[in-house]
Amino acid sequence: MMRWLALMAVIAGVLAGMALPRPAAGNLTNHQLAVTINPPTLASGSSPTLTCGWHTACSNPPSAGIALDWDDENGNTGNPWHFRGYFYVSDANRTAFKMFPLVSQSGPGICDIMTVWITERHSGQLMAMPTFTHVNITSSTAFSWMGGPWTIYNSRQIGTTIDENDVNCSTGSHVHQSHVGWLPDKVATTTNTPLYPDGPTVCPANDPNATCGTFQNNNINYWIRRFAWAEGACQHAPGPC
Amino acid sequence: MTTRKLGATLLLVAALATVGFLAGRLLLSDDEGTEAQQPSVIDRLDALKTREAQQKAEPRFVGERLGIYIAPSLEEIPAEVRAEDDQLTAAGCAVIPAEQASAIDFPRPLGMPPGYALAEPDVEGSNPWAHACSGRPRLLGWRYSTTGAEGIPANVTIVRSLIRYDTQDVATSQVSTRVIGGREAVVIRPASPDGLAQRVLVYFPEPFGTTSIHTFNLSEAEVLKVAEAVAEATR
Numbered sequence: 001m002m003r004w005l006a007l008m009a010v011i012a013g014v015l016a017g018m019a020l021p022r023p024a025a026g027n028l029t030n031h032q033l034a035v036t037i038n039p040p041t042l043a044s045g046s047s048p049t050l051t052c053g054w055h056t057a058c059s060n061p062p063s064a065g066i067a068l069d070w071d072d073e074n075g076n077t078g079n080p081w082h083f084r085g086y087f088y089v090s091d092a093n094r095t096a097f098k099m100f101p102l103v104s105q106s107g108p109g110i111c112d113i114m115t116v117w118i119t120e121r122h123s124g125q126l127m128a129m130p131t132f133t134h135v136n137i138t139s140s141t142a143f144s145w146m147g148g149p150w151t152i153y154n155s156r157q158i159g160t161t162i163d164e165n166d167v168n169c170s171t172g173s174h175v176h177q178s179h180v181g182w183l184p185d186k187v188a189t190t191t192n193t194p195l196y197p198d199g200p201t202v203c204p205a206n207d208p209n210a211t212c213g214t215f216q217n218n219n220i221n222y223w224i225r226r227f228a229w230a231e232g233a234c235q236h237a238p239g240p241c
Numbered sequence: 242m243t244t245r246k247l248g249a250t251l252l253l254v255a256a257l258a259t260v261g262f263l264a265g266r267l268l269l270s271d272d273e274g275t276e277a278q279q280p281s282v283i284d285r286l287d288a289l290k291t292r293e294a295q296q297k298a299e300p301r302f303v304g305e306r307l308g309i310y311i312a313p314s315l316e317e318i319p320a321e322v323r324a325e326d327d328q329l330t331a332a333g334c335a336v337i338p339a340e341q342a343s344a345i346d347f348p349r350p351l352g353m354p355p356g357y358a359l360a361e362p363d364v365e366g367s368n369p370w371a372h373a374c375s376g377r378p379r380l381l382g383w384r385y386s387t388t389g390a391e392g393i394p395a396n397v398t399i400v401r402s403l404i405r406y407d408t409q410d411v412a413t414s415q416v417s418t419r420v421i422g423g424r425e426a427v428v429i430r431p432a433s434p435d436g437l438a439q440r441v442l443v444y445f446p447e448p449f450g451t452t453s454i455h456t457f458n459l460s461e462a463e464v465l466k467v468a469e470a471v472a473e474a475t476r
Contacts, residue, residue, distance in 0.1 A: 056361075056362055056363060056364065056366065057362065057363075057364055057365060057366030057367075059336075059366045063362070063366060067364070098283055100286045100290070100438065102438050102457075103440060104396060104440075104457045105396065105398060105440070105455055105457060106408075106409070107400075107407050107408060107409070107453070107455065108315065108404060108406070108407060108408055109379075109380050109382075109400055109402045109404045109407075109453075110382065110398060110400060110455065111363075111364050111365060113364075117286070117438065119282060119283045119286070121283065123281065124280075124281020124282055124283035124284060125281060125282055125283075126282045126391070126393060129393075129394075133364050140290075140293070141290070142286065142287065142290050166330045166334060166374075167372075167380075168334050168335065168336050168365075168372040169364050169365050170364075176364055180394055182393070182394045
């Protein structure tokens with residue numbers, strides 16, 4: 001009788017130890033992080049022209065999608081494009097983000113697509129994948145940036161615009177800014193939809209290059225897309241990494 | 242049973258249950274410890290950047306394999322290699338419906354490995370997409386999406402075109418030829434076989450030009466499966 005009771009007590013204990021919920025494993029810091037992506041063309045403080053509202057292909061008329069086209073005010077290609085935006089960390093100013101510029105696709109017959117992977121230094125996980133098309137990368141070095149409670153603006157030239165006219169995926173020198181439609185669990189994304197117009201709605205349907213307005217590229221209100229997450233949130237659901 | 246004996250029994254049961262509880266916790270933490278030992282994405286990307294920097298110091302590939310010329314820039318591709326395509330594109334090109342590019346379509350249906358789906362149209366406006374120059378179909382492309390390294394999305398773009406060259410800034414050691422699915426192919430390998438955040442390219446020479454496979458974030462082994470499917474559809 002005593003042996004059975006002892007055995008049952010141990011088994012019940014093991015099962016309870018494995019089944020009961022655990023604290024957040026020390027991975028979650030209870031701090032919030034966020035990155036907003038701002039217009040990529042021209043030098044900081046300039047106001048590039050939005051040439052095509054939310055679209056996939058800026059054809060005639062544009063098809064609905066999650067990208068914006070940014071003019072670089074120069075008919076020739078070879079103009080700088082930047083990865084820039086505002087970086088938020090809820091607790092203190094600190095270097096919480098690390099970025100990796102990467103070539104996703106390139107070649108003479110296809111559209112050239114670059115991406116900047118945004119990773120969180122605390123967990124070492126990938127959190128967002130904004131993309132930039134019709135451009136190259138001239139500096140692929142990884143870089144780390146600070147964020148803070150009042151947000152910190154950062155900007156860095158990544159490459160230049162390229163001529164893709166023969167590929168039939170681009171007209172003129174501009175940057176097509178989008179993102180891979182995948183997000184790790186617990187990462188929320190928002191597009192600044194009310195600010196930037198839907199291509200078919202605002203840009204005249206018969207003119208895909210019509211001006212949709214200018215937007216100061218270092219104005220915090222003119223963000224294109226916002227990624228936000230709890231620091232330490234795991235890339236793979238559920239639970240801590 | 243006396244009160245004292247009952248109390249001792251309950252104490253013993255509680256102690257054993259506590260030991261069991263801690264053992265259960267330890268079992269789980271051992272599992273987590275194994276996972277924690279795996280390098281993070283940042284660690285792997287840092288290692289990749291180091292390897293890429295080392296490869297940058299190696300001689301760049303400039304030359305021809307299986308009739309396909311590869312160089313870092315258009316300027317490094319001989320004029321005679323570009324002449325036919327330059328002539329074709331001189332008068333301008335236009336988007337055409339993919340159905341109108343049947344002259345360069347796969348001779349047999351392409352059966353992609355499981356897990357690949359034709360992606361939503363991107364900047365090209367449709368998927369598949371095509372364009373013609375001087376009234377002749379020059380390129381027909383398809384983009385597939387799948388899950389790649391670390392559960393992160395991967396891209397596969399397959400292009401059949403009249404173009405017999407490509408501009409890729411790669412180390413000589415990354416370029417090789419091999420037989421895939423019974424066909425000779427040129428392969429540009431990634432810096433690490435897992436393919437995380439890297440491109441792998443495969444080119445099959447064709448009578449009209451090339452069939453090329455451009456992948457991102459897909460392991461080398463997985464790319465070879467796709468290339469075998471493409472070889473099967475082009476034999």
